Amino acid sequence: MAVPKLKNKSQTKETSNLKGTLASVLILGIILIIVWVSIYFIFVNRLG
Amino acid sequence: MHMHKFEKVWLIFGTVALLVFLTVLGVSAFYLGNQPPSCLVTIDPEKVEVTAPFNAPGLYEVTGKDWDYELVFVASAFSYSPAKVEIPKGSTVKVIATSKDVIHGFEIAGTNVNMMLEPGFVSEYTTRFNNEGENLIICNEYCGVGHHMMSSRIEVVSK
Numbered sequence: 001m002a003v004p005k006l007k008n009k010s011q012t013k014e015t016s017n018l019k020g021t022l023a024s025v026l027i028l029g030i031i032l033i034i035v036w037v038s039i040y041f042i043f044v045n046r047l048g
Numbered sequence: 049m050h051m052h053k054f055e056k057v058w059l060i061f062g063t064v065a066l067l068v069f070l071t072v073l074g075v076s077a078f079y080l081g082n083q084p085p086s087c088l089v090t091i092d093p094e095k096v097e098v099t100a101p102f103n104a105p106g107l108y109e110v111t112g113k114d115w116d117y118e119l120v121f122v123a124s125a126f127s128y129s130p131a132k133v134e135i136p137k138g139s140t141v142k143v144i145a146t147s148k149d150v151i152h153g154f155e156i157a158g159t160n161v162n163m164m165l166e167p168g169f170v171s172e173y174t175t176r177f178n179n180e181g182e183n184l185i186i187c188n189e190y191c192g193v194g195h196h197m198m199s200s201r202i203e204v205v206s207k
């Protein structure tokens with residue numbers, strides 16, 4: 001019977017490589033922060 | 049619960065970013081006292097023409113206030129009253145505006161002055177005009193067929 005083997009396979013897959021995911025999440029986050037800070041500075045400069 | 053190390057990294061990153069943004073917003077609202085341009089001041093939109101100060105739109109010099117002038121604007125489809133106004137350079141002006149009919153926008157291009165004029169509500173924004181020259185006021189809320197022709201001008205002149 002092949003059924004019991006399925007469980008083993010899914011457990012070894014658990015430690016998948018997430019480097020690319022981390023990089024893309026951080027890049028997206030940094031872009032959002034840069035845009036937000038730039039717009040905030042435009043707003044502050046125009047307050048004068 | 050098992051969590052991947054990277055997953056913790058971006059959850060912390062996201063949470064910290066959110067907290068920073070909310071702190072900036074909180075300081076601006078509760079410490080600096082910023083409020084939306086339309087803040088609880090109401091008016092009968094049918095009676096704008098007979099309600100002061102909107103019965104006589106224009107620029108008025110005031111004394112004993114934090115600002116030097118009050119600039120009263122009435123927006124209606126598809127124009128602003130006054131159509132053009134002159135303001136002395138360096139003066140602090142409180143713009144007081146409302147709409148007679150539908151929702152209009154009030155944006156002084158290239159400045160922070162950007163508000164909605166809603167029928168029934170009075171919008172206000174205090175600002176300073178430091179640069180000589182012409183400022184364009186445009187409607188940035190679609191209000192009907194003449195929307196793109198709706199504009200006014202503020203000429204900043206040296207005293």
Ligand SMILES: [Cu+2]
Nearest residue numbers: 187189191195
């Ligand atoms: Cu419009």
